[in-house]
Amino acid sequence: MKSAKRKVYLDHNATTPLHPEVQKTMRLAMKNFGNPSSLHAFGRAARTKVEGARETIAEFIGASPEEIVFVGSGSEANNTVFNLLSCASRCGGTAFCKVTPEIITTRIEHPCVLETAACLEEKGIIVKYLDVDKDGKVDPGKLESMIGEKTVLVSVMTANNEIGTIQDVAAIAAICRRKNCLFHSDAVQAVGKIPLDVRRIPFDYLSFSAHKIYGPKGVGALYVRKGAPFCSFIHGGHQEKGRRAGTENTLGIIGFGRAVELRAIEMADEARRLLGLKERLKAGIVKNIPDIIFNGHPTDALSGTVNVSFGGAEGEAILLYLDLQGIAVSTGSACASGSLDPSHVLIACGMPAPQAHGSIRISMGRDTTKDDIDYVVRQLTEVIRRVRSISAVTNTGVEK
Amino acid sequence: MSDWLYSDKVKGHFMSPKNILLDEKSFKEDGKGVIGNIKCGDEMIVYIKVDRKKGVLTDVKWKTFGCASAIASTSILSEMAKGKTLDAAYNITSKDIARELGGLPDHKIHCSVLGDKALRAAIDDYYTRNGMFDKVRKEQAHVICQCLGITDHEIEDAVLEGARTYLDIQEKTKAGTVCGKCKEKTLKLLEEYTEKHFKKV
Numbered sequence: 001m002k003s004a005k006r007k008v009y010l011d012h013n014a015t016t017p018l019h020p021e022v023q024k025t026m027r028l029a030m031k032n033f034g035n036p037s038s039l040h041a042f043g044r045a046a047r048t049k050v051e052g053a054r055e056t057i058a059e060f061i062g063a064s065p066e067e068i069v070f071v072g073s074g075s076e077a078n079n080t081v082f083n084l085l086s087c088a089s090r091c092g093g094t095a096f097c098k099v100t101p102e103i104i105t106t107r108i109e110h111p112c113v114l115e116t117a118a119c120l121e122e123k124g125i126i127v128k129y130l131d132v133d134k135d136g137k138v139d140p141g142k143l144e145s146m147i148g149e150k151t152v153l154v155s156v157m158t159a160n161n162e163i164g165t166i167q168d169v170a171a172i173a174a175i176c177r178r179k180n181c182l183f184h185s186d187a188v189q190a191v192g193k194i195p196l197d198v199r200r201i202p203f204d205y206l207s208f209s210a211h212k213i214y215g216p217k218g219v220g221a222l223y224v225r226k227g228a229p230f231c232s233f234i235h236g237g238h239q240e241k242g243r244r245a246g247t248e249n250t251l252g253i254i255g256f257g258r259a260v261e262l263r264a265i266e267m268a269d270e271a272r273r274l275l276g277l278k279e280r281l282k283a284g285i286v287k288n289i290p291d292i293i294f295n296g297h298p299t300d301a302l303s304g305t306v307n308v309s310f311g312g313a314e315g316e317a318i319l320l321y322l323d324l325q326g327i328a329v330s331t332g333s334a335c336a337s338g339s340l341d342p343s344h345v346l347i348a349c350g351m352p353a354p355q356a357h358g359s360i361r362i363s364m365g366r367d368t369t370k371d372d373i374d375y376v377v378r379q380l381t382e383v384i385r386r387v388r389s390i391s392a393v394t395n396t397g398v399e400k
Numbered sequence: 401m402s403d404w405l406y407s408d409k410v411k412g413h414f415m416s417p418k419n420i421l422l423d424e425k426s427f428k429e430d431g432k433g434v435i436g437n438i439k440c441g442d443e444m445i446v447y448i449k450v451d452r453k454k455g456v457l458t459d460v461k462w463k464t465f466g467c468a469s470a471i472a473s474t475s476i477l478s479e480m481a482k483g484k485t486l487d488a489a490y491n492i493t494s495k496d497i498a499r500e501l502g503g504l505p506d507h508k509i510h511c512s513v514l515g516d517k518a519l520r521a522a523i524d525d526y527y528t529r530n531g532m533f534d535k536v537r538k539e540q541a542h543v544i545c546q547c548l549g550i551t552d553h554e555i556e557d558a559v560l561e562g563a564r565t566y567l568d569i570q571e572k573t574k575a576g577t578v579c580g581k582c583k584e585k586t587l588k589l590l591e592e593y594t595e596k597h598f599k600k601v
Contacts, residue, residue: 314470317471354465391465392434393465
């Protein structure tokens, strides 16, 4: 097998390239070195830019600017929300002052939620985990019956990073409202890909990030509904109205603002276009490769995400053979994870481990073309044929 | 430093694996070893042909459901073993393979032990098929933790999967979590297996 020159990036759920317009804005913004907290002209110039970005981002999700807190990443946004429950001062208000509060979350959350939840469990907080069905969907009815008197927070991700499944967050938010508990959603894979408006869906907290939507890395945002309890996670200066200490990442925030501005223009058309490419990719795989299963919800899913399992083929080997052909994808195989466990998301969907080990995630974006998809189908067909010819097993785990 | 994930040698064997058994039907092996468990993601089959008079491996073929490291390490093992006497082939260790490959990351060592284990199983299978039972060296597992019936093999697997402290071993295998009398023995094995698989050469 020879290496190819062509490069096709299909890992947009991991991160996206900077939008050329964002690059332009950020290059110009590099001269705004002032500290936004400074009162002089240099500081004020930076402050104006940061607040402009805040307004753009707030407007995009139907919030008011003071409800947006800039943080360092989607992970930090999620940690900040979960930290509210162990914050000794519980300064935010009444909701968290109940004895041994309970949280409900799902088994398919990002590790930054699951690991933080596990950490809270060690501190004596009760965490209940909602199961999902085979497509990765949460049953809102099941959630409703799980919510008890002590439940203070429900956290359900809007769209899953691995399989793309989108939850019925409107129904979940309504239940939380009715049951008088707070609702947080990790919307890192959703904001900027699907329309979300906090005036229509009563989220209390919403986490999202710039680098998943053609913005820079190292900057995220947390929407905090006005009146929702809050304690800062990082203590220090008075930045972000005392809610997140540390000098603002001005360059990142300016890039984030520009990226969101562009999303408002491009998102709808792109989603339609990606859905077409997704159909083309799935049809190409079905036509050329036997013994495959698509993972995730068939319709309630991100338009750019395809997750597929190939029977009898191991994911890391598939990924690295594709890499040699210039194609970048990701896998749920344990061999690629550094741990020995396959994707917790696929396992939570009830998938047998071998099928999870043979899974590949292809996530498309604004630069992906039909031509790319046809190239991927051709290469994938060849790679799967190759990996299967080496394979000691079929997808059933039975020796050939 | 290569810009690839593993060494250039690994890349070479991954791109062009040697001695894969592609035509199973017409290949009449003298011994076959199957190792691994699809549940943990790995499955390895090694097939050997033996020159009976000389006691030498004339062919070593394989198949795997495994990652890049498993593919590369078995590919290189098949080349290392071919032409060796059965005894010499039996003594090839995962460390020999990793050295030959120009090193593997620690979390990938467990992938490379599959090939040599399967090769030893194939050689034992050859002896068994030919009634040479006295030659079979298949190691018996010894129970270390009497309370829970945890064996030295399970402790070795835990070390391969990354356990480096007594606590790690307890977490992975539950050994020593009842009466705790096996702590000394377990600690000794921990040292022995870490040395065996991970000590830099």
